[in-house]
Amino acid sequence: MSTLERDVLSRSELDALVREREAELAELKAQLNEWIEAYDATPKRDASFTTISGRELKPLYTALDRADADDTEAVGLPGFYPFTRGPYATMYRTRLWTMRQFAGFATAEETNERYKYLLDQGQTGLSVAFDFPTLMGYDSDHPRSLGEVGVCGVAISSLADMERLFEGIPLDQVSVSMTINGPAIILFCFYVAAAEKQGVSPEVLRGTVQNDILKEYQAQHAWVFPPEPALRCIVDMLEWCSTHAPKYNPISISGYHIREAGATAAQELAFTLRNGFEYVERAIARGLDVDDFAPRLSFFFDVHSDFFEEIAKLRAARRIWARAMRDTYGAKDPESWRLRTHAQTAGVSLTAQQAENNIVRVAYQAMAAALGGAQSLHTNSMDETLALPTEKSVRIALRTQQILAFESGVTNTIDPLAGSYFLESLTDALEQDAQAIFEEVDALGGVVPGIHQGWFQQQIAGSAMQQQRDIESGRRVVVGVNDFTDGSGDIQIDTLKIDPAVERRQVDAMARMRASRDNQVVTRTLSDLTTACRTDENIVPRILDCARAYCTLYEIRHAMEDVFGAYKEPISF
Amino acid sequence: MTDPQRRIRVLVAKPGLDGHDRGAKVIASSFRDAGFEVIYTGLHQTPEMIVSAAVQEDVDVVAMSVLSGAHMTLFPxxxxxxxxxxxxxxxxxxxxxxPESDMEALEALGIGRLFGPGTRTTDAIAYVKDWIAHQRTQ
Known part of the structure; x- marks a missing residue:
């Protein structure tokens, strides 16, 4: 009978096992000493052996690095607490990650055509990129929107635009992700109202709205209201969705923008999860049961170029979240412990020089996302440092995912790198770094005081400056930029240009829409919304009424701003 | 005539609605490290706000960072x-x-050199210093 089949070992058996293990480690130590001699005696390349986040790495990891680790508890099995090995028991054997390319430009009609093209090409979800006026809560015909309408994404100023965006795309069948934060609650209501027009009830809607305002103040900077009223809007949405749209993810807690703005892997991990805890605490303070909303919280991480550090980061994120949700916030439903994440390759790693090389960078990053166990993925197009991507470059980016999923074999075995001395050590190190950063944030008084003090912003800017110095000093090689530059001079490739007439067409369409709606209903629903903002009432139904009445984005924003005020950033560099 | 010994004064500005300030902050810090006097506007500035700050601060240079695609409107x-x-x-x-073709078009409208991704901060610093030196010797 093997020892595993018995419940209790005798004292002498236990002592024998311990002695056996100690002897093994002693032998390994002796072997390792020989290796260290050999290593020390050999000259090394003149290079920095650190991750791109500046983490010093050992040349070799062995069982000695794991001698004190409890991998049964910390690593576990996929689909089981603490989910280090993946949020689901069967992972990509049941369902591949969703291939979801972020897209949007010009008017709703043009973006609608691109969506239909992407769906025809085998893409399995949609992801809406809005233009800057929409992201900031301005209508296309607002003076501040001049020159920016439809340039960096699609212009959506009212329900009418949202209806055109999804014309012929059944919203009960396609899951849609929307990257919108400051005015997220308004665009979400446009979306729900557009689905209603298709005869689709919110109960069946699948998809995600980013709606993560904390990282806007910290990194991405598309805010509208100050933190407190903005957080109230988010809790209103968590509350409304938990009863009315149970399959919809009302927030995607995002590290992507934090990382792109300059953060290290550990900062991305820690700031994102700490923001997540903040939303959980706010919702619990509202009186919501954690298990009523936590299963719908979703995440969004960057997958940067440092292959193993990125895989470790995703694994560490799942473990930290599971532990906090169960032990700190008292969630009882395993669904609440499970961190599900979207991933996107690192835009900031792309180079304008020899842009075709970006296809290779994206492929490695995408593989890290798959080995890290992501639930959906956007692969960047090679030309994104120059302009919006062309149809051809978007197709290559999508094909990169398809080659990964169907040719590389990485989807056959779940979390294939688990148990690697190096990867498990790196996963632990990232978790420890995150814990240390959580303590720093607590010392500042929490996330919102940290934002008001500019702490997150300065931390991120400091890391960005360090990375720039590393590149300029040659300490870090970027192929085509500071080394291997032959061929970097010519950066002419085909790019997509937005016709300036788009702005004119969108402004004209808005004038027609304003003329054809019932302006009495507009005035009444807006005034009801302002009144509701002054109370504790959940404002989602009020904004839905405004959306149905074809109130515009800016009108709704303005009705809220009367009560909530506008955010002013602390400026520093 | 400007005092030739005066420190170079630069307004680093983020025009329009674009929130990407990584480049603006890196260049502001690098200019400061290079001995320039740097004023940073913060985000979401209108051209009117930027010009008013430039005049009030009596700067030699306005350095703008635009990642939103609105450069053809904002720079001119x-x-x-x-x-x-x-x-x-x-x-x-x-x-x-x-895009390079837009850089050329903007140059024709009286805009100075524009720098793309992968630029060394030292190149931008050298460009500003050379331009100022040239101005002050005229």
Whole structure:
């Protein structure tokens, strides 16, 4: 009978096992000493052996690095607490990650055509990129929107635009992700109202709205209201969705923008999860049961170029979240412990020089996302440092995912790198770094005081400056930029240009829409919304009424701003 | 005539609605490290706000970062408003996601050199220093 089949070992058996293990480690130590001699005696390349986040790495990891680790508890099995090995028991054997390319430009009609093209090409979800006026809560015909309408994404100023965006795309069948934060609650209501027009009830809607305002103040900077009223809007949405749209993810807690703005892997991990805890605490303070909303919280991480550090980061994120949700916030439903994440390759790693090389960078990053166990993925197009991507470059980016999923074999075995001395050590190190950063944030008084003090912003800017110095000093090689530059001079490739007439067409369409709606209903629903903002009432139904009445984005924003005020950033560099 | 010994004064500005300030902050820090006096506007500035700050701060250079694709509107607008405010001696330069053909078109409209992704901060610093030295010897 093997020892595993018995419940209790005798004292002498236990002592024998311990002695056996100690002897093994002693032998390994002796072997390792020989290796260290050999290593020390050999000259090394003149290079920095650190991750791109500046983490010093050992040349070799062995069982000695794991001698004190409890991998049964910390690593576990996929689909089981603490989910280090993946949020689901069967992972990509049941369902591949969703291939979801972020897209949007010009008017709703043009973006609608691109969506239909992407769906025809085998893409399995949609992801809406809005233009800057929409992201900031301005209508296309607002003076501040001049020159920016439809340039960096699609212009959506009212329900009418949202209806055109999804014309012929059944919203009960396609899951849609929307990257919108400051005015997220308004665009979400446009979306729900557009689905209603298709005869689709919110109960069946699948998809995600980013709606993560904390990282806007910290990194991405598309805010509208100050933190407190903005957080109230988010809790209103968590509350409304938990009863009315149970399959919809009302927030995607995002590290992507934090990382792109300059953060290290550990900062991305820690700031994102700490923001997540903040939303959980706010919702619990509202009186919501954690298990009523936590299963719908979703995440969004960057997958940067440092292959193993990125895989470790995703694994560490799942473990930290599971532990906090169960032990700190008292969630009882395993669904609440499970961190599900979207991933996107690192835009900031792309180079304008020899842009075709970006296809290779994206492929490695995408593989890290798959080995890290992501639930959906956007692969960047090679030309994104120059302009919006062309149809051809978007197709290559999508094909990169398809080659990964169907040719590389990485989807056959779940979390294939688990148990690697190096990867498990790196996963632990990232978790420890995150814990240390959580303590720093607590010392500042929490996330919102940290934002008001500019702490997150300065931390991120400091890391960005360090990375720039590393590149300029040659300490870090970027192929085509500071080394291997032959061929970097010519950066002419085909790019997509937005016709300036788009702005004119969108402004004209808005004038027609304003003329054809019932302006009495507009005035009444807006005034009801302002009144509701002054109370504790959940404002989602009020904004839905405004959306149905074809109130515009800016009108709704303005009705809220009367009560909530506008955010002013602390400026520093 | 500007005092030739005066420290170079630069307004680093983020025009329009674009929130990407990584480049602006890196260049502001690098300019400061290079000995320039740097004023940073913060985000979401209109061309009017930028020109008013430039005139008030009596800067030599306005350096703008635009990653939103709105560069063809924003750079010329700032140039025109500066000229109207009698600040035609101020250099308008910058960087961001700007296709080369647009850089050429903007140069023809009186905008200085524009820098794309992968630029060394030392190149931008050298450009500003050379431009100022050239101005002050005229």
């Amino acid at each position: 607008r700032v140039r025109v408003l500066l000229d109207e405010a009698g600040a035609d001696h101020v250099l308008v330069t910058g960087g961001g996601i700007i």
